[in-house]
Every structure is written in C-alpha cells, then in structure tokens.
Amino acid sequence: MxxxxxxxxxxxxxxxxxWRKGSVTARDVTEAQRGRRRAYTTIMTTMDRLHRKGxxxxxxxxxAWLYAAxxxxxxxxxxxxxxxxxxxxxxxxxxxxxxFVDATAKDAELLERLAExxxxxxxxx
Amino acid sequence: MRxxxxxxxxxxxxxxxxxxxxxxxxxxxxxxxxxxxxxAPSRRSDLFFVAALLPxxxxxxxxxxxxxxxLLALFDLHHDHCGTHLHHAHLCLLHDFDIPALxxxxxxxxxxxLALQAIRxxxxxFAQQRTLSALEALGRESGDGRFSIVxxxxxxxxxxxxxxHRRRVLLSDSLAHAISECELKAALAHEEAHHDRxxxxxxLLLRTSAxxxxxxxxxxxxxxxxxxxxxxxxxxxxxxxxxxxxxAEAILAVARVxxxxxxxxxxxxxxxxxERRVTRLLDGADDRPSVGLFGVASVCLFASMFILxxxxxxxxxxxxxxHLI
Numbered sequence: 247m248x249x250x251x252x253x254x255x256x257x258x259x260x261x262x263x264x265w266r267k268g269s270v271t272a273r274d275v276t277e278a279q280r281g282r283r284r285a286y287t288t289i290m291t292t293m294d295r296l297h298r299k300g301x302x303x304x305x306x307x308x309x310a311w312l313y314a315a316x317x318x319x320x321x322x323x324x325x326x327x328x329x330x331x332x333x334x335x336x337x338x339x340x341x342x343x344x345x346f347v348d349a350t351a352k353d354a355e356l357l358e359r360l361a362e363x364x365x366x367x368x369x370x371x
Numbered sequence: 372m373r374x375x376x377x378x379x380x381x382x383x384x385x386x387x388x389x390x391x392x393x394x395x396x397x398x399x400x401x402x403x404x405x406x407x408x409x410x411a412p413s414r415r416s417d418l419f420f421v422a423a424l425l426p427x428x429x430x431x432x433x434x435x436x437x438x439x440x441x442l443l444a445l446f447d448l449h450h451d452h453c454g455t456h457l458h459h460a461h462l463c464l465l466h467d468f469d470i471p472a473l474x475x476x477x478x479x480x481x482x483x484x485l486a487l488q489a490i491r492x493x494x495x496x497f498a499q500q501r502t503l504s505a506l507e508a509l510g511r512e513s514g515d516g517r518f519s520i521v522x523x524x525x526x527x528x529x530x531x532x533x534x535x536h537r538r539r540v541l542l543s544d545s546l547a548h549a550i551s552e553c554e555l556k557a558a559l560a561h562e563e564a565h566h567d568r569x570x571x572x573x574x575l576l577l578r579t580s581a582x583x584x585x586x587x588x589x590x591x592x593x594x595x596x597x598x599x600x601x602x603x604x605x606x607x608x609x610x611x612x613x614x615x616x617x618x619a620e621a622i623l624a625v626a627r628v629x630x631x632x633x634x635x636x637x638x639x640x641x642x643x644x645x646e647r648r649v650t651r652l653l654d655g656a657d658d659r660p661s662v663g664l665f666g667v668a669s670v671c672l673f674a675s676m677f678i679l680x681x682x683x684x685x686x687x688x689x690x691x692x693x694h695l696i
Contacts, residue, residue, distance in 0.1 A: 252505035323509050327525030330506040331543065334499070335527055347530070347625040347645065360649045361623055367616060367653050 250326045251299060256284065260292050264302065265319045271310045376470055379478035380462055381438050384689055385583060386481035389430035393584035396422050400592050407595075412602035413568075413661035419596035420573055420667055423589055427580035432675045436682040437462055437689035462690055474696045488582045496578075503533060506541070516559070518566050522547070528628055530558050532565040535572045550624040557612045557621035564607035569664045570600045598644050605648055606658035615652040622649055 253261060263275050272290040276283075293313055296302045301322070304311040317325065400407075400422060407415055441463045510523040519539045523529060528546035533539060540562045547555055565571065577596065581589050605622075609615035626645055662670070678685065 252501075252508070324524055327506065327509045327523060328527060330502050330509075331523065331525045331527035331529050333502050334506065334529060334531065334541070347622055347629065356646055357623055357627055360619075360646060361627075363650070363653060364616060364619055364623065 250301075250322070250329050252326065252330070256288075256292050257296060260289065260296060261301065261315065261319075261322075264313060264315045269312050269314045271307065271312055273310065376475065377438070377441070377462070379475060379482060380470070380693070381434050382482045382485060383474065383478035384437055384462075384693070385430040385434040386485060387692075388433045389426045389583035390585040390588075392429045393426035393588045396425055397588045397591055400595060404595070411657075411659035411661070412599050412606060413658050413663075416568075416570075416573075416596055416599035416603050417661045417663070417667050419592055419599055420577065420664070421671065423577045423592045423596055424580050424671060426589070427583040428671055428675055429678075430583045432678040433685055433689060436679055436685040439679075439682055440686055462686075462693065471696065474693065477696065484586070485582060488586060492578060492582055503541075510541075512539070516563065518563055520559070528625070530562060530625060532562040532571060535575055538566040538571065540566075546625065546628065549628040550621065553612075553617055554621040554624045557608055557614075557618045558625060560608035560611040561604045561618065561621070564604035564611070565600065567607065568600065568603060570604070573600070573664050598647070601644070602648055602651060603658055605652055606656075609652060615655060619649045619652040622652075 260275055263278050264270055267274065267278070272286060272293050275293065276286045276289045293302060293311075297304050297311075297313065301316060302313045303316050304313045306312070315322075400419075407418060410418065506523060507521050509525075510521045512519050512521050514520075521539055521541050523541055523543045525543060526545055527543065528549065529541050529543045530546055531541045533541055540559060542559070550558070574597075577589075577593055581593065605615075605618055609618045612618065622645060
C-alpha cells in the first residue's frame with residue numbers, strides 16, 4: 247500500500263461521494279454538488295489527483311473515466327490512522343511530545359524481569 | 372550595507388557565545404551526571420531546564436549588551452563612543468569601518484548554521500502539527516477529565532500528552548483495550564501530570580533555544596531533562612492514583628503491548644529508561660516540590676537582567692574578543 251496522505255477539503259468531499267455512490271464519473275460528482283459549485287474541470291483534476299495518489303481506480307467508459315474507491319471508508323481511515331500514529335511515535339522527542347512509554351525490541355527480556363520485580367514487591371506486602 | 376555587516380557581526384557573537392556555552396554545559400552535565408542523578412526528579416528537571424536554556428540566554432544577553440550602546444546611540448539615547456574605540460575592533464552601526472573579510476566570512480557561516488537549525492526545527496514542528504491535526508480529525512474528543520482526551524483509531528498504541536495552548540491527551544483505542552482500567556487510569560494520570568507541570572511548553576522552549584546551541588551538543592542535556600520530567604510525572608501520577616506500584620505496572624503493561632508491535636520498532640524508539648522509572652517507583656522514592664517552570668523562568672529573567680546591568684564590561688570584552696578575529 248502506498249503512503250496515504252491526509253485529504254484536503256475538496257478531496258475529502260469527492261471521496262465521500264465516491265464511497266456513497268460506488269462507481270462514478272467526474273460528471274456524476276459535479277452534479278452531486280449542492281451549495282457552492284466547483285467547475286467540472288476542477289472536479290476532474292481532483293479525481294485524477296486522487297487516482298495518482300492510489301485512492302481511486304479508473305476504467306474507460308466511452309469517452310469518460312469511471313472511478314471507484316480502492317479502499318472502503320473504514321479501511322482508508324484505519325490505514326491512515328495507523329500511518330499517522332506511526333509518524334507521531336517516530337517523531338516523539340523531536341518537538342516535545344510526551345509519551346507515556348517508549349520501548350525497544352531489546353526491552354522484551356527487561357520487561358519480564360521488571361514484571362517479576364513488581365510481583366515480588368506485591369508478595370512482600 | 373553597514374546595517375548588514377552589523378547584523379552579521381551580532382549573529383557571529385550570538386553563535387560563538389551560544390555554541391561555547393552549550394559545549395561547556397554539555398561537558399558539565401556529563402561530568403556531574405552521577406551527582407545530579409541523586410536529585411529529586413522535579414528539581415532535576417528544573418536544573419536541566421535552566422542548563423538547556425543557558426546557551427540561548429547567554430547568547431541573547433551578551434549580544435544585546437554588546438550591540439546595545441550602538442543601537443541606543445542611533446536613537447540619541449547613548450553618547451557616540453566610537454572615538455574612544457578606534458584602536459581596536461568596534462561593534463558599530465553608525466560609522467563605516469573596514470571589517471576583516473575573515474570576520475564577515477565567519478559571520479555568514481554562523482548565520483547559515485543558525486538559519487539551517489531554525490528551518491529544520493520549523494519544518495519538523497510544522498510537519499508534526501499537520502500530522503497531529505490529520506490524526507485528531509479521525510478521532511473523537513471526550514472532555515471528562517481536566518484535559519480533553521482524543522480517542523484515536525489505528526493500531527499504533529499512543530498515549531501522548533500534546534499541546535501547549537490547547538492541552539490534551541491522545542489515546543489510542545487499541546491501547547485502552549489492551550490494558551486494564553486501573554493501568555489506563557495511571558497512564559492518564561501520568562499524562563495529566565505532564566500538563567499540570569507545563570512539560571510540553573518546557574520541551575518546546577528547549578527545542579527552540581537549541582537553535583542557538585552547537586548542533587547536536589545539547590541532546591544529552593535535553594534527554595536528561597526528558598528522563599527527569601517522566602520521573603516527576605510518574606511520582607505525581609502515583610500520588611493521584613494512590614499507588615506507585617500501579618504506575619509501575621501501567622508502564623510495563625504499555626511497554627509490553629508496544630514491544631509486540633514490530634513495525635513500530637523500525638522507527639528506532641529509545642528505551643526511555645523504563646527500568647529506572649519502574650525501580651524508582653517500587654523503591655518508593657518520592658519527589659520533592661520545586662520552583663516549577665514559571666519559577667525557573669523568573670530566575671532566568673533576573674539572571675538576564677543581571678547580565679545586562681553589567682553591559683559595559685561585557686560590551687568591551689566582546690569587542691576585545693572581536694579584535695582577535
């Protein structure tokens with residue numbers, strides 16, 4: 247899976263339409279607008295960008311492209327959350343986030359030893 | 372042109388002072404580590420906070436003292452003393468002097484280093500804020516406690532105190548479900564303790580002030596400060612939940628579920644002195660009250676004013692040193 251980027255306002259709205267309707271053309275998305283209307287070309291460009299980001303797949307339907315989401319809404323949000331949370335963990339200490347615990351692979355044995363120590367103290371009391 | 376030269380000279384002075392003091396502070400921290408380890412966590416965090424701020428404070432105070440007379444003379448608030456200084460290097464905004472190319476070259480190099488450090492810090496801060504915003508948009512906020520808790524989806528198990536203005540705790544649902552309710556309460560008490568102590572603000576100030584330090588030199592001092600604030604937050608959490616052992620168990624429980632996530636280990640996360648924190652809690656070592664962030668900030672302010680009161684000797688000392696370049 248390619249690296250997921252957080253969505254911009256228009257991208258999020260377009261993805262919302264695609265998730266609700268399934269397979270859509272840029273014309274379908276343009277016509278689904280209410281209130282402030284974006285130009286057809288703007289929607290087309292946005293959908294092309296989402297395709298290049300790997301979020302939409304597309305097949306030719308006559309002269310138009312038919313777009314569909316590669317991931318469902320839940321899968322997208324879960325994968326994005328995983329990725330963003332990993333970035334937060336990786337950047338911890340860089341600009342002053344305070345994590346409850348940091349750990350490394352070599353800590354596995356240490357954790358067991360400390361757990362035994364905690365148990366021993368519990369038994370003492 | 373003269374203003375630019377003056378600015379470059381000021382940057383050179385700030386950089387030399389900042390880097391010199393930072394190297395001195397880092398050496399002293401290394402030599403006195405065993406001694407400072409005996410301090411209670413809150414006092415140790417105050418000490419390392421001042422130590423880490425010292426290079427930037429000295430750089431700003433000395434540069435202000437050195438540049439002050441010329442700047443004041445510009446607005447007729449100080450007599451023009453250039454006539455008495457012509458025998459050696461003179462930091463002046465008012466008159467044209469021939470400044471050695473070496474000094475200008477060093478000043479430009481210093482400016483480049485400072486700019487790169489500032490850009491690196493700014494980019495990291497911006498990227499982190501952007502990531503936090505995007506992540507929080509996927510979560511849901513609850514405001515049961517004194518600080519709001521943002522519950523997050525996703526597998527990486529976060530329990531982070533974030534924010535300086537809007538202080539909150541990021542908590543992954545996956546972590547909340549992986550540990551017991553008591554352990555979760557202890558973990559949240561620890562994060563709230565960070566907010567009570569304004570540790571986020573302190574960390575941000577230290578990272579900002581590190582721009583005026585020698586690159587990478589202050590990392591050991593900042594790391595020592597981080598360990599101290601974690602221990603201080605542990606002690607405060609132990610008082611809140613009424614059991615140091617429970618906090619120790621929570622640390623181990625959270626560490627255990629993180630270790631079981633191999634993808635996180637690729638990020639090179641540090642061990643974070645878990646052993647030290649747990650044994651300290653089990654030994655029942657208590658914290659002692661300290662002056663805290665705002666007390667320390669007041670002391671720093673007075674120290675800066677004291678330095679500026681002695682501005683004339685510092686001004687002349689800096690010019691004598693500039694004369695050597």
